[in-house]
Amino acid sequence: MSGNIREYLFIIIVLFANIIEGITGFAGTMLAMPASMMLIGAEEAKVILNMVALMVSSTIAVKTYKKINRKELVKITSLMMLGMVIGLYLFAVLPVKLLSVCYGVLIIAVAVNGLASKKRMELPAGILIIIVLAAGIIHGLFLSGGALLVVYVTAVIKEKGVIRATLAPVWLMLNTIILLQDIWFGRITFHTLRLTGMCMIPVILALVLGNYLHNKIKQERFVHLTYLLLIISGVSLVI
Numbered sequence: 001m002s003g004n005i006r007e008y009l010f011i012i013i014v015l016f017a018n019i020i021e022g023i024t025g026f027a028g029t030m031l032a033m034p035a036s037m038m039l040i041g042a043e044e045a046k047v048i049l050n051m052v053a054l055m056v057s058s059t060i061a062v063k064t065y066k067k068i069n070r071k072e073l074v075k076i077t078s079l080m081m082l083g084m085v086i087g088l089y090l091f092a093v094l095p096v097k098l099l100s101v102c103y104g105v106l107i108i109a110v111a112v113n114g115l116a117s118k119k120r121m122e123l124p125a126g127i128l129i130i131i132v133l134a135a136g137i138i139h140g141l142f143l144s145g146g147a148l149l150v151v152y153v154t155a156v157i158k159e160k161g162v163i164r165a166t167l168a169p170v171w172l173m174l175n176t177i178i179l180l181q182d183i184w185f186g187r188i189t190f191h192t193l194r195l196t197g198m199c200m201i202p203v204i205l206a207l208v209l210g211n212y213l214h215n216k217i218k219q220e221r222f223v224h225l226t227y228l229l230l231i232i233s234g235v236s237l238v239i
Helices: 003-024 028-040 042-067 070-093 096-116 125-142 146-156 160-184 190-216 219-238
Strands: none
Touching (some): 028 219, 042 096, 042 160, 070 146, 096 219, 125 146
16 A cells, blocks of 8 residues: 555545544544554654644533542643653553554443443442553553543533533643653654644544534434444454
């Protein structure tokens, strides 16, 4: 497959994944990352999807800031930053293939759990803290802590609009840290900037459509579809 075709497929994936992100408030990057890793490589995929996620999260944060649960925002961000330090270290020292397989297994587990869960889970406070720390580790590895973090936020926040509004500044702060690290280590190249620029118009379209669908259509249907797509993505990484 030629480089141009890979890039166009990558842009289509980014468009679709961010429509899902706009609807549900999570799983966009987790949905995009597996195919992106196969198309353009793990490191470039992580750099570009991080810059795209910054644009998406900042837009949602500005539009929904009045609904933010500030107490939970501080708690989530603090715990995830701690976990993210561990994740960034593991990404630097462990083989990409091993990480990819482990990541695929995690995606499948999260998706199966999401499909199987019929009601809000009641978990002990200690387990919830561990979940947020683990979400930070996964976010440091693959920018995909959201699907795990949603287990926590749905246990402590009842209204879907508040969940979406609170998660946006979390990703904004954490992804800014990752961006600064990418700049420090020279991972921001002409190629990554070019591909990020090519994604901008599709991302804007995805935000508009995702926000419209978030307000008009039952979220549960899209969440179930997202989980099914995540299973397919996870299997593609494991096999």
